[in-house]
Amino acid sequence: MSPSEAASVARRSAAPEETEGWGASLAPALEAGDLLLLRGPLGSGKTCFVTGLARGLGARGRVRSPSFGLIHEMNGRVFLAHVDLYRLSEREAERLGLEELRERGVLAVEWGERLLPAWRDDALEITFRILGPTARELTVRGHGPRGAALLEAWRALDPAARGA
Numbered sequence: 001m002s003p004s005e006a007a008s009v010a011r012r013s014a015a016p017e018e019t020e021g022w023g024a025s026l027a028p029a030l031e032a033g034d035l036l037l038l039r040g041p042l043g044s045g046k047t048c049f050v051t052g053l054a055r056g057l058g059a060r061g062r063v064r065s066p067s068f069g070l071i072h073e074m075n076g077r078v079f080l081a082h083v084d085l086y087r088l089s090e091r092e093a094e095r096l097g098l099e100e101l102r103e104r105g106v107l108a109v110e111w112g113e114r115l116l117p118a119w120r121d122d123a124l125e126i127t128f129r130i131l132g133p134t135a136r137e138l139t140v141r142g143h144g145p146r147g148a149a150l151l152e153a154w155r156a157l158d159p160a161a162r163g164a
């Protein structure tokens with residue numbers, strides 16, 4: 001494991017707007033082909049983060065939890081596909097055509113741990129932890145070269161600008 005793969009960067013959020021702000025401020029660093037694996041318990045802020053991501057990408061349309069539709073697609077500066085694997089088995093998840101979505105743009109996957117380990121070869125993994133009623137911690141790890149580059153972008157984000 002390279003040193004960058006071992007590294008992780010944690011940030012705090014005190015309100016849903018702040019979690020959205022973290023997503024919005026990461027958006028400018030994203031390119032087609034990027035994979036974001038979002039982990040953490042129910043209600044920890046994964047969808048909230050994607051709402052900010054969509055705003056930062058200039059995507060139109062509200063971000064709903066895709067739990068029932070499974071896949072929610074949005075067009076902005078870069079195409080964004082938002083997927084929730086909560087109700088799916090590993091086998092069902094592999095049949096969704098996620099590789100094709102990833103080729104078209106940014107792929108953000110809630111319950112990303114349901115994917116086969118190979119998906120973690122080049123990805124940014126964000127783990128959400130519930131610290132209190134409105135307190136959350138986002139721990140970010142980079143996997144592979146692109147994951148490492150995105151981790152550096154995340155490290156450089158200015159906490160004061162996250163509400164922007």
Ligand SMILES: Nc1ncnc2c1ncn2[C@@H]1O[C@H](COP(=O)(O)OP(=O)(O)OP(=O)(O)O)[C@@H](O)[C@H]1O
Pocket residue numbers: 013014015016017018019040041042043044045046047048049065084086110128133134135136
């Ligand atoms: N700091 C915070 N960041 C994000 N959400 C927060 C925060 N504080 C409170 N919340 C609340 O927690 C909930 C987070 O919901 P969200 O749908 O984003 O979770 P999720 O991780 O996507 O859950 P699921 O696994 O069910 O899809 C919302 O009701 C939100 O208002």
Ligand SMILES: [Mg+2]
Pocket residue numbers: 046047048065084110
């Ligand atoms: Mg969700």
